[in-house]
Amino acid sequence: MSHSKLAGIFNKDEKKVDWHDKALWFVRHKRDLSVHEVKGWEELRNLGHGIKAHTLSHLDVYLEQFEANALKNGVQVHWAANGDEHNQIVHGILKENHAKKVVKSKSMLTEECHLNPFLEANDIEVIDTDLGERIVQLAKEQPSHIVLPAIHKNKLEVDELFQEHLGTKPCNGDPQYLTGEARKHLREKFIHADAAITGVNFAIAENGGFVVCTNEGNADMGAHLAAVHIACMGVEKIIPKQEHLGVFLRLLARSATGQPITTYSSHFRKPRKDTKMHIVIVDNGRSEQLSRPDFRASLHCIRCGACMNTCPIYRRSGGHSYDATIPGPIGSILSPGKDLTKYSTLPFASTLCGSCSDVCPVKIDIHTQLYKWRQIIGKETPQPFIKKKSMAAMGKIFSKPSLYGKVGAVAHWALRTLPKSLINSWPNIWGKTRDLPVGHKQSFDQWYKERENNKKDDQK
């Protein structure tokens, strides 16, 4: 379904839209307060951008360096060309260790690879341990935001879900009580887990270590209790040196929630005694994205979610309207690289207002990339005949003043010259919620000509 259709469904409940909009705007507001406290914030963004751009230009070298160092640290490294291979590798590691119960902390990559259903089909229990992710997992839904996965759910819905699945008492959606119950439920899972899966926020080439950021402490609870820790990362998570964490950790949490740093920033480098640590490095389309000069900067993304919080469309259409693992502005420039036809409406789910590009901590030119995807979609995907025709007609009229002049004289509105079916649909859709402009008897053109003629007459 197109973004606009799904957005339409989300907008059936205007109160919910208002709540969603305000909740996310508040996060954006907290981000503003927080970044305004940082001297040199824009310089920090420049550095974030520059370090990522450099890293991409040297990516293969840094990955090899990372791998060599990780191996030295006693960590096993695996490479997956795509989601399927990633899932096979993870499953293989679990099988080898007779792991039947797995706890997982937030990882958009494993969502992208659809790891959970794959493992479940292989008789392995996977529990998402981030509270928001656990909520959507229980509801059998997808996260609707990369930092706030359950932002589309209200507390009464969570209350009901927990009653059904965790046996909680009805509590009118009391967040304190519900979080406490989830804590108890997840503690059990942590203590009995055979293996823990985490994502990776940053992987450090120079020492083979990696950093995972959480507020709940769930990544650490999982990784330090289970006998096996599997960390899954996209190839773009690499940074050259540990000192670069200074830049990225200052940018990440402030942009995400307005916190100066996440509660926990865990630096993993060597496994605990008698346990195993694995890293799975995944491509899954990233090397193709790297080959596209106009779009490769999308790989700078540090997944802070700020572009979602700021996006006036995202706030009013909900994350699920993007029907993709990564929703919002960044998702709309990543997804078409994976499947141009399926995601062809996403680059149009934007007014190109540019707020995303200004908020992005690593300065991805998101709205420019949206514009560029539109051009590719216009050329390469099947377009409605009528749209193609009308664009060609418009292009022709606007290229020749003589044509334009004649047309202008007949119609008030340039668009009236377009094929009938389109003319009819335009004002109709516009007019569903808005009045059409009234227009004037005399166009500016005519007025100006009259004025010039009068001037000439005066001079005579």
Added chain:
Amino acid sequence: MKVGLFIPCYINQLYPQVGKATLELLEKLKVEVVYPSGQTCCGQPMANSGFENESEGACINFVNNFKDFDYIVTPSGSCAYHVKKHYNIIQQTDEVVKVRKNVYELCDFIVNVLKVKQLGASFPYKVGVHKSCHGLRGLRLGSSSELVTAPYSYIEALLKEVKGIELMTLDRSDECCGFGGTFAVTEDVVSAKMGKDKIQDHLRNGVEVITATDVSCLMHLEGLITRNKQPLQVRHIAEILNSTIESKVAHPKGQKH
């Protein structure tokens, strides 16, 4: 200094008063203005819809019409931005480069080229500024709320000098209104919701007249305002800067729509 005036197609047909106000204002400022009759459209509607290639003819026509002027001025931040940013699809001849460099949105031109702020206007109303996105984040006519920079706004700098005006502060200083060209139609539900919310922000803060550098945003907002019978007016910034209304009447400038 010879200035070519570019009036976008929808202003020409639907909001001619904005074109007139722009022309009169520039003439008041002693600028020699010519309105080339061969002009059509900057090409943005096609380009933003993903048909940049179909807009090449429009781009070339634009350059041909305006290549001989020192400056090109338009009462549309969006069109100026489009010429500056997206005319890289045609061959970059000296003429094209010159046109892209010298095209200005009206306020930008007044503040940064003419370097005047006091225009002798008077407009005794409570005004809310809608900072159209292409002007704000494209042309940087002001500081956007996302960036950590010293705050400034060319538009407000000019409006502050207008006699009798009261500039109202909004809860969300620079949120998009939801027009977005074809977005207004392809994503009509979200577009209308964004407009409604924007209007509420102005109403909550006691605004009587919404102004902007772009008629397109105002057309969208006005469509919603009239449909919902809300007590608000829209005026393009040229109309306010060219206004000489001394005392308040119900419909400023008598322009009843």
Added chain:
Amino acid sequence: MDSRDTILKKLKANKPEFIALPKINLDIFDENIDMVKEFIRKVEVAGGKVFEVTDNKEVLSKTQEAFPDTKVNFTNLDDSGFFNTIDYETLKNPHKLNDLDVLVLESTLGVAENGAVWLTDNDIPVRVIPFITKHLVLVLPKENIVPYMHQAYNALDPEVLDYGIFISGPSKTADIEQSLVIGAQGAMSMTVFLV
């Protein structure tokens, strides 16, 4: 060719021309903050508490005052026999630590700009305990507070680290309707004693 080589080959072929690594000029960020004051403010913003004390003895007595009726306590501070209710051997079976009430650990590095306190394997006898404990108490020498994350990383040798963590405040979540709840999966409270 296996996936490793395929991926690396593709990345090599597809990457842009070399772009130089930017230099980080720390002067841009410096604003001469009062580091202790800023540190205290940021820990409190993160939901933690800070006390200034004179020595480790005071740390433990104040901790006992703050958490009077706890059953299971552990610290690796010197001369703390009276405080500990479990020994190091018990810690070795972390799956049984779910009832750990108070844990007191020493840190060697804190960051003013965000109230983060650094711990490594050297400071933590068993990795999971700062998370599984109900209350986390950290002791930090005032002079070990640095202004920004940049200085923090400059103080850390990338080659010697096995595991390390910055902790800023207690575990928290806002995943239910954006209401902040302290005590998600990790510690329910965090107290820092500056010595």
